[in-house]
Amino acid sequence: MAATAGAYEKLKLHITPEKFYVEACDDGANDVLAIDRVSTEVTLTVKKDVPPSAVTRSIYGILGTIRLVAGNYLIVITKKKKVGECFNHAVWKATDFDILSYKKTMLHLTDIQLQDNKAFLAMLSHILNVDGFYFSTTYDLTHTLQRLANTSPEFQEMSLLERADPRFVWNGHLLREFAAQPEIHRFALPVMHGFIAMHSCSINGKYFDWLLISRRSCFRAGVRYYVRGIDSEGHAANFVETEQIVHYNGSKASFVQTRGSIPFFWSQRPNLKYKPKPQISKVVNHMDGFQRHFDSQIISYGKQMIVNLVNQKGSEKPLEQTFAKMVNSLGNGMVSYFLVDSDGKVVTQQDGIFRSNCMDCLDRTNVIQSLLARRSLQAQLQRLGVLHVGQRIEEQAEFEKIYKNAWADNANACAKQYAGTGALKTDYTRTGKRTQWGLIMDGWNSLIRYYKNNFSDGFRQDAIDLFLGNYSVDEVESVSPLHTQKDWKFLALPIIMVVAFSMCIICLLMAGDTWTETLAYVLFWGTASFGTLAIIFYNGKDFVDAPKLVQKEKMD
Structure with a gap:
């Protein structure tokens, strides 16, 4: 299941004024990658x-x-930090990076260009600081066990970069020059983004490895409110493939689920309101994109068992109704799991998949996916002989703790990558019940999400678009998209509101000659401050941090 020639594991970087040399230090290796800092x-x-x-x-x-x-x-x-081993292949999390300029000085740049370059570097640093970049130099992390088992001998001989699933290679754009030169592929390391947990577990004195892998798609990737629905290719926002693996006595079992935004054309732009109203596009053929999405899902995973987690009331109701109409045109079937015995013989195939659909595909989705995965795991462990007849996973206290915490950690990782904060409802995932502390933490995370979604997500979206190659920096561009002129309201109204509110407080603290005079001042400045606040909320879209690099129309 591993590539015959993986990527080099031990490397040394040699830096000279003219070139970067990357030396392969694996046993028997003599290769050195030379990167010319002038000609590139x-x-x-x-x-x-x-x-x-x-x-x-x-x-x-x-x-x-x-x-x-x-x-x-x-x-x-x-x-890097070792996560564990997947069938004797080391799996690592990348924990720190360096961004090295080919240029020896920045004297060739104007002040504005220096400022823009600094902004782009800050975007790259931001993305690299988002936890969740994983890699293996000898194992293909981008494919499920079942996909790897159904490959050809030619596939096995490919380099890790050639054979990787492009949906889950987050540095695919960064490696485009390497991809064009097969002779240097062993220096090219595909990196996935998401979450991986690996645990050695024991039930009834029988030891097995339990793995949880969530692969985040780099197609239509972005942040919570700026990337919703699907694009013209049928790629869904916040699409994540989650695989649960059991390895016992040479036998391997796998259960795969997917999650993603409701797959038609809709948006939910931030506008300072706690929950902006979702908008369903009226100018496109929803069924075309919807069908394209599920056609590709069926090719990749087989039958689709569609889980609808969208509220059937309130602001989500129109989305739920539109989705329900489209789903009625699709067929579905029972979902199994993949199992290969210790001799390498495939015993069962997973011929279908649960595809969870939600507004954010974060909190509710993770709770449901952990419950579905537990039912599958129950069947797998019984079939492998780890669980006795009649035993339930819930009764295995030690393993149950590992299981619940890993799924809660998975929820947090996916939520931080998409919404900017940890997940909600993780107290239920960890303990099986809602707790008072869990409710407090949910409230805190909701406040942080509100702030980030309105005042920092434009920058986060730009960072993702730059990293994934959705936006390419043009050195000869006359006007950088980073320099957008803000409307006068953006500066004037907040200042007026702060001044009015301050005057209101001052009038309360420094009372006038009579209480009627004080009341008049307080009413005047209070009305001015709340009136200005109302105008700001009415023009909410002008005050949020919006993406600058990729035009909004292209993301809708």
Whole structure:
């Protein structure tokens, strides 16, 4: 199931004024990747060509290259943490990165260009600081067990980069130059984004490995309110493939689920309101995109068991009704799981999948997915002989704690990557009941989400679009999209509101000659402050932090 020639695991980066040299230090390796800092040409050389004067440091992988205003940059992994082992293949989390400029100085840039370059670098740093980048130099993390078992011998001989599922390679755009040169593929490390938990567990004295892998799609990726629904290709927002794996006595079992935004054309732009009203597009053929989405789902996963977690009342009702009409035209069937025995023989295939649909595909979705996965795991462990007849997973206190915490951690990871905060309702996932502390934390996370969704998500969306190549920096661009002129209301109204509110407080603290005079001042300034606040909320879309790099129309 692993590529015959994985990516290099041990690397050294040698830096000279003219070139970056990346040396493969695996046993028996003599390859060195030479990157010309002037011509940007990437070639293969040998160790003896590395100048002894080079500054040397250890790195753990090349994330790729990207072009900004100042020119090209090389992004490398500088720290990693071992997550565990998947069938004797080490799996790592990348925990720190370095962004290295090809240019030796920034003297060729104007002040405005320097400012723009700094902004783009801040975006890259932001994305790289979002927890959840995983890789293996010898195992293909982007495919499920079942997909790997149904491959050809030619597929097995491909490099990790060639054979990886492009939906889940988050540095695919950064590795585009490497992809064009097969001879350097062993230096190209596909990295997925999402969540991985690996645990060695024991039930009835029988030891088995239990894994949970959530792969976040890089197609129609983005933040909560700026990326909803689907695009013209049928890619759904916040699409995540989650696989639960059991490995016992050489036998391997896998259960796969997917989650994603309701798959038709809709949006929910932030406008300072706690919950903006969803808008269903009236100018496109919803069924066309909907069918395209589920056609690709059926090709990838088989039958679709559609789980509808959208509220059937309130602001979500129109979305639920539209979705229900479309679902009626699709067929579905029972869902099994994938099982291969210790001899490598496929015993059962998973011929269908639960596809959860929700507004955010975060909190409610994770609770439901953990319950479905537990039922599948129950059947798998009984079939493998780990659980006795009549035993239930819920009764295995030690394993149940591991299981619940891993699913709660999965919820938090997916929520932070999409909504900017940890998940809600994780107290239920961890303990099986709602707790007072859980409700307090949900309230706190909801407040943080409100702030981020309105005042920092434009930057987060720009960062994702830059990283994934949805936006390419044009050095000769006359006017940078980063420099958008704000409407006069954006500056004037908040100042007026703050001044009016301050005067209201001052009038209360420094009473006038009579209470009627004081009351008149308080009423005047109070009315001015609340009136201004009402105008700000009425023009809410002018005050939120909106994306600048990719036009909104292209994301709808």
